[in-house]
Each structure stands twice: as C-alpha cells, then as structure tokens.
Amino acid sequence: MDISERRKAHPEHWMKAAALRVLAMDAVQAANSGHPGMPMGMADVATVLFEKHLKFDASTPDWADRDRFVLSAGHGSMLLYGLLYLTGYPEMTLEQIKNFRQLGSITAGHPEYGHAPGIETTTGPLGQGISNAVGMAMAEASMAARFGRKVVDHYTYVIAGDGCLMEGISHEAIGLAGRQKLGKLIVFWDNNGISIDGEVSKADVTDQIARFKASGWDTASIDGHDPEAIDAAITAAKKTRKPTLIACKTHIGYGSPKKQDSAGAHGSPLGAEEIATVREIYGWSHEAFDIPAEILKAWRTIGSRGLGTRAAWEAELSGLSATKRAEFERVISGAVPKRLSATIKALKKQISEEKPNIATRKSSENALAAINPVMGETIGGSADLTGSNNTLTKDLGTFEPENRKGRYVYYGIREHGMAAAMNGLAVHGGCVPYGGTFLTFSDYARGAMRLSALMGIRVVYVMTHDSIGLGEDGPTHQPVEHLAALRAIPNMHVFRPADAVETAEVWELALTMQDAPSVLSLTRQNLPTLRTEHKNNNLSARGAYVMAEAEGKRQAILLATGSEVEIAMQAREMLQAEGIGTRVVSMPCWELFEAQDEAWRKKVLPAGPVRVGIEAGLRFGWDKWLSGERGLDRKAGFVGMEGFGASGPAPELYKHFGITPEATVARVKALL
Ligand SMILES: Cc1ncc(C[n+]2csc(CCOP(=O)(O)OP(=O)(O)O)c2C)c(N)n1
Ligand SMILES: [Mg+2]
DSSP: OOHHHHHHHSHHHHHHHHHHHHHHHHHHHHHTOSOOHHHHHHHHHHHHIIIIIOOOOTTOTTOTTOOEEEESSGGGHHHHHHHHHHHTOTTOOHHHHHTTTOTTOSSOSSOOTTTSTTOOSOOOSTTHHHHHHHHHHHHHHHHHHHHOTTTOOOOEEEEEEHHHHHSHHHHHHHHHHHHTTOTTEEEEEEEOSEETTEEGGGTOOOOHHHHHHHTTOEEEEEETTOHHHHHHHHHHHHHOSSOEEEEEEOOTTTTOTTTTTSGGGTSSOOOHHHHHHHHHHHTOOOOTTOOOHHHHHHHHHHHTTTHHHHHHHHHHHHTSOHHHHHHHHHHHHTOOOTHHHHHHHHHHHHHHHHOOOEEHHHHHHHHHHHHHHHOTTEEEEESSOHHHHTOOOTTOOBOBTTBTTOOEEEOOSOHHHHHHHHHHHHHHSSOEEEEEEEGGGHHHHHHHHHHHHHHTOOOEEEEEOOSGGGOTTOTTTOOSSHHHHHHTSTTOEEEOOSSHHHHHHHHHHHHHOTTSOEEEEOOSSEEOOOOOSOOSSOGGGGSOEEEEOOSSSEEEEEEEOTTHHHHHHHHHHHHHHTTOEEEEEEOSBHHHHHTSOHHHHHHHSOSSSEEEEEESSOOTTTHHHHTSTTOOGGGEEEEEOSSOOOSSOHHHHHHHTTOSHHHHHHHHHHHO
C-alpha cells in the first residue's frame, strides 16, 4: 500500500501520526541535529498505542498505576517528545520542542530520566531501555502481589530498534523476561532493516522471531504502518501469559522519496527541500511547529482519556486499609521506614559486643537479615553467585511466576541484564533493588551502572571478592583497577567498609540516599571487628573518619579502606611502639568525604604528617588524598597493587605483593 492509499484508508489516524512525523522532521531540521527516520517509521505504532491502549493521564504523569512506555531506541527521542507534547504533558511545551537538543531544554538529544515527566528512563545506549523494561515489568508483578491487582495492574510497552536487539544485553534481558513469564511486557521491534552502516544484514542475519520464541516469548509479525494490524497485535499481546515481541515491518524515514529505507534517514536532518516534498506526500500543509487545532484537540483527547480510570484508581487506593495504603504511599515516595535507623543501631551495638571475625560479605548478609524484614520493598538477587555474594536472607522467597511475592531474583549469569533490570525496578518505584556479583565483573555491568548514576537512582550493587584477598581464583577474578574505575563514575557511591559495623552503616547509607546508586565493595576473607566501641552515630556517613588517633606527636596518617584498615591498624601498633605517633583514617566512601565541608576534611586530614594510603588496588585516584588536601608529594606514599594479581592463598598474595603492616611501616619511615 502506498501512502496515498494509507491516507485514504485511515484519514484520522493518518493525520495524528503525521503530526508526530512532521514534528520530528521539523525539530531535527531546526536543531540541525537528531534522528528523524525512526519517529517517521514508528509513528503509526506509537499513535495506535497511545490512542487505543496505553493507560495514562497526561495531567498526572506520576500516577503510580500508569502503563510504562519506554523508548529503547532513544535516538528517536523526538517521537517521545512529540507524544508528550501532543497528549498534553504540562512540562512538554511547544517551546521545548522548538528547543530540541539545546542546552538547558528538557528535550535532550536522548531522553533523560528526570528531565520531564513521561520520560520513564534514560535511553540512548542501545539495549538499555528494553532491559530496564524487564525490571519495570518485574516491579509491576511484585507490587501487584504485595498490594493487590486493584491498585497495581499495568503494562510495560517498549519500542526497540535493530540496534537494541543486536546488543548483547538484549539477550540477557529477554532470557530473564522469558523465564519470568512477564506477560505484561510488550515490545515493538522497529523492524526497518536499517542501522547506521546501512542494511542490518551486513552485520546480522539473526532470526529475531525465533530467538525470542526460544527465550520463552510470544511473537507476532505485522505491517507496522497498518493501524488495524497494530491494534489487533496489541490486543492479542495483552492477553497472553508470556512477554510478547511484535515485529513491526516499517520504513525508516517513511515518506521521504530520497531517504526512506536508507541509512541517510537515520541520524541527520532531511533538508528543507526534502521536508517540503514529504509534507506534500503526507498531505500536511501547515508550517513548522504549527499543529492545527483539530489535530491537537484529537491528541489532547487521547491525553485525557485516562482521567476517569485514574479517578477510579484513586478510589481503589482509598479503599485499602490505612496501613496498607500508608505502606503503598511510603514505598512509592521512596522513603525508608522509620524503623530502619533503630534496626541498624541495634545491629551495630550487637556487633561491637560480639566482635565477630567475619568477611564483610558475611557482614552484609547479616545487615540484610536485619534490613529485609523491615523493608518489604527490597528486591534482592545475584547473577548466579548467591552463595558467594551472601545476598539471600531467610524468608525472602524466590521471585518467580508462581510466587510474585518472592523478593529474591535468580538473575542467572547476566550481570549487565541484572544491572539494567535493577534500574528498571528502581525507576518504576516501589522497589529497592540490590544485586550481587564479583567486583571484577562490574565490568560486565558497567554500561547499566553508569546509567544508574546518570539517572540518580537508588540501586545497590553488592560486589564481593573485592581484591587479591579472594585468593586462589587468581587475576581473572581479582579486581585491581575496579575501585578506581567505579569511583570515576560521577554520582556513584563506592563503599568499602572495614568491618561488620561499617558494613551495617554503609547499608543504611546506600538505602537512605535516594538519588544515587551505591557499590558495596566486600571481602571474601575474614576481617576482625575494629569498631569495638558502640557509637549510635553513623560514622561512615562522613565518608572518612579517624579510626585510631596518634599517641604522642602525630607524625603519620595511614589512610585505608576495607580489608586494608586492619593492616593500617597493625602498622600503627608497630609505629607507635617505635614512638612514631600514627593516626589511622578509615575511608569507607571517598565520594561522601569529598562532599564534607573543608572543616571536617581538615580535621581528618590535617597538614603536616606523612600520609600513606593502603588499598589492595591500584594507586589511581589516591593522590588526591595523599598529596592533595593539604598533603605534600614528598610526604606521600602508597601500599597497594601495581598490576594484576596472581593465583594463590590470600595471605601469601598479600605478602607477595607487599601489602603488609611491615611494608607500611617501612614506607612511613622512608618518608619521615
Ligand atoms: C550502545 C550503543 N552503541 C552505539 C550507539 C550509536 N548508535 C545510535 S543509533 C545506532 C543504530 C541503531 O540502529 P537501529 O536501532 O536500527 O535504529 P534505526 O537506524 O533503525 O533508527 C547506533 C549504532 C548507541 N547509541 N548505543
Ligand atoms: Mg533499524
């Protein structure tokens, strides 16, 4: 069917979809940058979805029970901005559309979470959106089990491109979704056969339908420009108990004589002349950014279609018992329960009395055993290392199709998919995800971890086996550059607790700080309890603090994190015995220390003494604390790794690589 026939067959639909197409063409042209091809190709699918199926109310974008819509093919951002503007999301004004991709506008190059209501997650790095959506659908299922279908009953829709499906992360995501039978997850694949380098077939001949089927999905193949076929496919997909892939055969740059079906439509303006031609083909006679009243009205009617449903939903919410309703509102707001603080204090007190000699991964499990019963919104999990990451606590139950009340997810060996799903759980709201793997495999999750930080969302990465201290598994498994690499991500809190007390403290911080993700770097090897005197205050909250003060004249400061604080304490004993006054500073979180005022930082790191940093990782980044912050190059030293580790028992490795109290003492003395 050519365009003139399509226009005749569905004139009203055509004009609504044309509005989306024209806005995309014009905004990209005005910005002289952007991606018109994808919105022009997927406008029909988006129009039918919003008009006939999506449950939303543009006037109340944060309605907790709205359907989620994820534009995984984030380069097509103008499709999303156009939808939000046309349906009447208050913040998405025509002014913002005109300022597409300009500094300070909410219409960024790729959709950014937090810029405007209606942008459910940040997309652009291909494959992330579809993988976030898996987490959103999991959150929906979990919330429904906890609060009932009367208040939680929504779908998650995704538009994904060839790129999203080619990315490895999609394989992890669809495997997880298939296993979890996420029947309310519906993915539209913009099957246009084109990516930046030209025909997709140059690089990929995967039978996507067969791949999704093999992963436990339902599938459908439709003409992505036929509104009736789109409607029928969505109606069918909503009924099944499996997630559904709807392969939509489309034309990139639909209607552009020069660019349709070519990579030329992907990521550059069509040009004024071509745009004029396309307008004619569309039957669109209006100026740029001029949406005729009648068409805008039709779109606004779509935007307010959900008003009644939302009002009814609010009545349902009021019908919940007071306790349940308060709990629902609390978890949606993201606030931690009041009991959390007292729970952590009690745990800390118990630890300082019992003084266990345990790995911080075990301390983390103990902290979770206290936290999980008071925080019904935690959703734990691990990428097939449950017994090693110590992420499972009693009574969580397994999250699975037969038990949506379960709060523990077996993510499988899918670090990246796990991290992206956790992002989805977090942005959905009502869930606080944490998930484990070995610290060294943070590399495999990093793409999604960076987005947790960029979005500023509460996701807790439980990363155990955090140094050569893991021993015999050797250098493939021993992180050396990872702490530096994670600290390099803005807005990521990297916690490396020194003992069981600090571990309890950093868990409290990770759960309380709603606007940043956290990495908990935890040991495999046992560590003594260093904080033997109970303090109600969360000392880790300031990032670094004096763990042991110098006796006599303060000549040295040892700065250490995690397992190396014990080494610092032993080195201090030896130095004090020789009359060298030595302070030990524990630094469980650089980022929080950085955020303290100068007075605190100066108190912890005064000018003058020799400073030696101790961490079983690379020095990269440490000089900020050693020679910066009132320190001096000639008085700064570091005890740590200089390259990859080795396979062997942990105590021997520490000796072999010279991360010992003796080496620390020698370093201090050489600098005095
Ligand atoms: C992880 C990642 N790699 C590369 C890119 C750069 N990139 C943006 S769009 C694109 C091609 C996507 O092709 P497709 O999904 O088919 O989109 P279409 O051209 O059909 O709009 C690429 C490689 C990216 N955004 N993310
Ligand atoms: Mg494509």
